[in-house]
Amino acid sequence: MKNALHLLLFLLLVGSSQPVRAVAGPPTIPGRFVLKLRPGQQPAALEGALRTLGAGTLRQKFPHTLAPNPERPGSVDLRGIYQFEIAPTLTIDRARTVLLATGAVEYVEPLYIRKPQYQPNDPLADSTLTSLTGSQYYLKQIKAYRAWDVSKGDSSIVIGITDGGVRLTHEELRPQIKHNYADPINGIDDDGDGYVDNFTGWDLANDDNNPGYDITIVHGTLVAGVAAARVDNGAGIAGLGNRCRFLPLNIYPNTPTGSFAGIEAIVYAADHGCQVINMSWGGPGGYSRFEQDAITYAAVNRDAVLVAAAGNTNADLLFYPASYDHVLSVSGVNNTDQKSPSATFSHRVDLVAPGISILTTYGYHADNGGGPADGDYTAVGGTSFSAPLVAAAAALVRRVFPGFTAAQVAAQLRQTADNIDALPANAAWAGRLGTGRLNVLQALTQTTRQEARVVTSTFAPARTAYAPGDTVRLTVAVQNLLQPVAGLTVTVTSLSPYLTVRQGSFAVGSLATLGRASNTAAPFRLAVATSGIPLNTKATLRYRLTATGGFQYDQFVDILLNPDYVVLDANDLTLTLTSRGNLAFDNLAGTIGAGVTYRGSDNLLSEGGLLLATSPTRVSDRLRTSGGQSRQSFFSLRQATHQQPGPRAEQEARAAFQDTIPVAGSRVRSVGVAVRQRAYAWATPGRRDFVVLEYSLKNLTADTLKPLYAGIFTDWDLPGPDGPGRNAADWDNTRDMGYCYALGLPATPTPAAAYAGVRLLRGGLPTIYSINSNAPVGTAVRLADGFSPAEKFLTLSSGTASAQRSAGLPGGADVTQVVGTQLAKLAPGDSTTVTFAILAAPTLAQLQAAADAAAQAYTTTVLPMRPATLAAGFNVYPNPTAGPLRVELPLKFGLTEVRVLNALGQLVLRQASSGNLINLNLTGFPAGLYTLRLQGTSRVLTRAVVVH
Template structure:
């Protein structure tokens, strides 16, 4: 059964710090101007000593092109600016991953009456017999990436791996970029003391499980036995320190750790930067990566455990029942005991007043299941020295004791990995087989798939252990909303480390045409089978029926969400396809509907402050797309509303229901715009007077030297707010697609425009550097055009945004009003203006019962009329002619006109609705009129 998309929280991030990765062959010089516009500090190469990719290690990754920098700009702005240069592969925050620590009271459990009994798990995982096979070796090093370790603890001091190539002398003797890293390193605070911090004992606890001294006549025995560990602190204890778990993984891999333990992490927050680091450690450096799956008691993705090349470890108790707090999912590889694990403490104050070096405590959580697997991996590396990291992981998975059949685990069957760790079997069992899918590629490659889509899936498999015969891969949909039509391929016979794929005949998938719940996660199961009874299940997910649609009938490709946003459904730019034009990069960093009645009654889903997003609107009906539609080649429908202010309470919302329609055409002359129409209904008991409605657009138009060299302006003749890129290549170079973009008001009351400089200094009326407040949003909507800020970004260009809106004088309770806009893009201003006129004509002609435009001073009265109809318009419009069409589109009246006012008689026309079209020098405006 398919579960809905699981909510993923966003982990905390290091303030003001971002990372980027250059595309192959690109130079840092390309980024210079873009970084200046962001006010970014200097770029620091993240891993200058990283091992380059190697053709002998397929899938190895390049880390030397990753750079860290400081900026006050928010993530979505920095991402848009830097990606627009074309030189950057990704821009991401640095996530702060939390230790997975859930301590219980020391020795509270009645079974923990002696040191022998306290380590029940050693018997459970067959450690004693495993040590008869191998006790490891001091050359095998486990990297403990965690909080600082009590380096003087009697169980840990003898087990530390020291770097004798760099003794403590103030010199970087081994020239690895770290001075005096004799005893590990403190990555969080950038010093050579990875030692004990009384506020973070987690590292000491984890190190004891994996590597506590054996045969010293006291305390406990670490599973790694004779293997050593490298202490690497990842948590800050200084004002300038930052979380450094990912950096510690790379450090450990670069400094000879064959196994790396990560007893930390968090749900959600997938990061390609973090995945690159994991791939580097596992593939480039051949390290076995082990991570805690988390203490969530939920089915979710938990990072870093859920990354590729990482062994994800969940927890069980002493009866092999899933621990009550342990994460479960298809991404779990195996489990290990994680309840009442006795380990080193180093915390209790001794007689001298300092922390003790010989104390212990019992703790619980997947943090302490993971180092058991890390210790086992170290023993396997000693026993099978020719195995690579993937083969070590395969042996650990294929030698577990299956626990799915236990009645207590029935609810989690299939989501606890292959079973519970068995160290003896991992060291001794022969003729093991494990082939697995190592990559999955969907085509078309999308973040989510709409109902009715057809998808192909290419899978690559690799055999990791003993040669297999007759390997077959069968794909099954576990979702009722996906049908697999080409369901299997024969990989055949594969030797050890042999590979095969189905690129010549991919799997074929069909998404159901209807009935799919919103944002459904569909799970597909790979079942690998081979001669001799081998069977392995793996899983891959895809998202169906996303909470947005993409209009792509013409050259403008625009995402509409179910809650009023344009381009993306979040401020991180990760949910949606943005706005592109003729193959350009994304042109719209953030966009969406704004409603307001007062400076405190504002509704939107746009940025607010401190990287947060307002959540005024909630969906009434998800965005749907129809192709073709009744009025255009492609149409979309959305329904949402904000909350209704409670009687007598201070209102913060407007209280409006919105029905949004969007239209796109594929015909020549209509390929550069999308029309957005909003029907606004007053849900409150009071008249909204006035009601302001508009669109916010944070444009990011590409320039040769970065996307933040933009300017904004306003064309009053067309009620057209537009932005354009500065710094274009000189003639005769062809302007780039998307050099100009804008919004035109097509229907509503008097227009309002406000152009915003994203780098405006302190004290500016609207300054987005410190957030976008409700009062600032109201100002942008209510300033009209006469005194509003109509330009921004000149003379040198800046990061610009615009609000184009309109004022509805009153909206009575239960009444509705309609406003409409066109979203446009073009390569030149003349093309943009021509497209704006075409959008007005399209809206007027195709939708004859709707008003097509609002222009300053344009009014028609009386409406309804019994005869004479008066027309008033701005003198700048260049009035030339008035035409009247009936409901069939037939011309029934025509009259030349000039100046700022004219009148036309409709006497003699049959009662009904007519379309009045007013022709100007270079524009057409329309209005629906009723004859009685």
């Protein structure tokens, strides 16, 4: 089963219930990206965002592809995919957030570079070659000779070889090439397909009509020979495809302007009549929706069989393109059907084929007898050469069963393979080598095989990961691909001790060939364990499909449990809170976390998190720095967890983290603070547009932190008519609230979040710094070249000076903000609390109302339930009062300001004060509950006051 939750697809997965380990993704083409427009959107909607990025012109990636066909469920539209280029210094996360914020884009992705998958034997080191090297032993192993008695294929069946360039003049390959006689070489695009003179395939990597031999990459010649070398010509070897032809498509660059083009070659092959497409290349990780879209188009829209090498890493991992939906993933075995030592194994493998000492065309050196390079051969190994055996077998199946769809061809190959799990040598990989080793004879002769298959899995609620205690519904769609089945049942079983199946049976009944069924009326029910789950654990579910007559088939799907973050989604503002102080995502790539959304919008916050500082060189955070990297000051003390409902709010979350304690003479320039973080989200009306974040800060050092600054950094990307490049930032002095908003909005507001911000609710003196991210060189804070500790300190320590209150006006810009607080001092071992509200709303008035409601919720719901902090000498009387109020404060409190807030959290009195004894007059205030807030030099005291 390959349609697992795809958040896992950038991770290396090991074991059925193990913590996942991050692996480096495949390399990408610098500065070059693709995006896909949402249905009904036009490129003009992106002009503002593209200007913000300094991007070049959009180029439609596949202008000649077919539209989706309602008669082919699952077909996709590639016409909305565009390629663009930006400066290589700009990161994918920046491009992604700017473009997604327009609301017109479905995804933004880099273009990955996938590598060939082979391990060639040195043809000159004869002592290293086995006795198998001089013959095509594998043809007998897979029953090819007897299969050719059934069918030798046909020249009308074409295998697309997407690979390195092919030696087109090789004696075994020259007569097997599929030529395009509708476009002879005359300098004209005779067939109108957008490619001039594509008579002999195409070089997608270098964009020319010569897909031929490149001395630096011989892989394409090797692969083509396995699948399609000429048979019955009295020379060399026999390709398994026999009379089937192949189309050479080069995907590797050999010019300065060229670039890897494997995905483009898949689309080209599908659009140019290839009924089978081979992909003997790829890499672990790097899941791409763009690549999956292209593959779905080839398999569903164009009905091509896609075959890929499973990889040459002796591990259980996801390997692309082999692990995508609609791809036959092929691993390798030796001549005794034992798994090849280096071959990848996993639940995503469909079947295996020989992959050791595969004799094939070489076309590089002259042969040992002094013959020309057009007649030389070599033995090679790797799943690169297992895959073209399966691709050639698929071509023969298409000849024998012309009515089969691509999915049925794949099913026929799976169900006629020889099971090799029972071999003692394969015991360690049982269940992870697919259905067995390719048997071409059975694939061409068996007409009674059955295969029903789960084709989609839908989890609800739809999340990237599930927390302890979550319950999940799982809906599946099942399709019968081969002979009719009766008594079909799908049973789901958890292979993880941390995931329980409460209802796991779906009685499908009878299904005709190509019939479908779904358990929508009674989904499977799953429950995540409430405790004891290791962080970032992959849990595997097994689907077992059984039917009358002995049919049994297993598929697998993975989900992520207990992620190192929580998602607060009780109200209209959904916010990700990590275990190390960040908001939205735990990494700059935006792949770990669910972001920040409002009423189901796209992500609104590309980066956010806590900042602490006490000097320009002592700063702690996990935010961007320079070179596309992030600082790693904070480490987790307690994983972020959430409680629903909580004692104070419908949802509550907790986390604990700290930075490193500075040591004299050390290069570590951290602050030395432990942080206990709490978050509160309410579902009640009037409290649905904010989340309250409370931080308890404890000085771990032996020195007084004087002063200590704390703040929230936010890089909002709010959607507007011209994208997030036309945002502005401002400061509401009455509410101590920094906010950002989109310019150019229509007069009639939409339900979307056009405004978002951060309000300081408790602790210290407010600070604000608004930043134009595209500011020119020489600006005090310039994010284009990074965000240094000194710049971070500046944003926290500049108070509320008018010069830093706003940014982006008059024309709009990409803006960020730091809303913070200055604490005069924090003695060794002492603690203090600062509190912020994260806000979003369609209008400024609604944002202000949300800010007031957040203050009211905090002061009337959270603070009263806090354990009382006894402050000697702190008294407020009379309480209740008719107006006069006397306040006594502890010695050395250092009073600086008095505030009174009403029950809605609105500020009704604010005055600068000093001393230890003050008199207030609340006469004339409406009767009700008020909060008295007293700001000292190092702490804040609050007291509820009732006016009658």
